[in-house]
Amino acid sequence: MGELRRIGFIGLGNMGGPLAKRFAQTTPLVVFDLDQSRIDPIVALGAKAADSVADLAEKTDLVFVSLPNSETVKEVVLGDGGLSSKLSKGSLIVDMTTGDPNMTREIAKILLQMKIEFIDAPVSGGPRGAQEGNIAIMVGGSLEQYNRISPILRKISTNVIYSGELGSGHAIKAGNNLLNLICRLATFEVVSLLVKDGVDPETAVNTIQKSSGRNYATEITLPDNILSGKMNQGFTTSLMYKDSNVALNLASLHDLEMPLGTLASALLSEIGNDFGWQADLSTIALSYEAGTGARIRPKDRSK
DSSP states (O other), rough: OOOOOOEEEEETTTTTTHHHHHHTTTTEEEEEOOOHHHHHHHHHTOOEEEHHHHHHHHHOOOEEOOSSSHHHHHHHHHHTTGGGGTTTTOOOEEESSOOOHHHHHHHHHHTTTTTTTEEEEEEEHHHHHHHHHEEEEEEOOOOOHHHOOOOOOOOTOOOOEEEEEEEEEHHHHHHHHHHHHHHHHHHHHHHHHHHTTTHHHHHHHHHHHHHHTHHHHHIIIIIIIIITTTTOOOOOOHHHHHHHHHHHHHHHHHOHHHHHHHHHHHHHHHHHHHHHSSSSSSGGGHHHHHHOOOSSOOTTOOO
């Protein structure tokens, strides 16, 4: 892999959009998304829009993809008119999707025959971390690939981590999201208990955040999205369910029991069925309010 100069970005959703914006502020960039409304704000920052995936591939030799799942990545990379049909030899694809590590290795093996490199670099920290430039980026690939790509990734975040060989980034991200889900559900359970016993929800969250029970839910989810009444984290229930099950499927491959993870996934499945799979993950609050009668959101909110 020689020096990579021409950068492309495919997938400009809740996570990819903020990351692409950070690139566009410092680096010549070509972007593509099926939704034109996602492209326009990034073009306004100086990026150029591609007409298709293949068009982007012809104009770049380093492509970042941030898509819903590994199946979509495989189609964008290897399908008809996909990246592999037009990328030159020596190009590199960086998969920022929360993906399946085994499918990542499968895609990379096929691309290797075309002399195109493929590494995983999923992110964690939510839209806020992406916007602020401190999101965790977990890179899976050879150390040589990491050393080449890390200076470019540091244009969008101060937290770039070498996770290990190919697929390691996706494995860690899936495990992280399963742990996030377990902690999130446990936090809502405990906060509901405290509110039911008469504790103000903001006092409960602030106190836990300064104590040993602190976690992402007490630091970000509850203050920013629930106690504020915003109820919009920018991450759907279906995506969290998909991510947690990537980790559970990985555990199954290794014959590991995951009782807490399995329970958390089952509880999330009930929430998805009750409130809709495309609903924002913040609806977890609605589920606990309905089940316990403890009001966590501001009481002046009618919904």
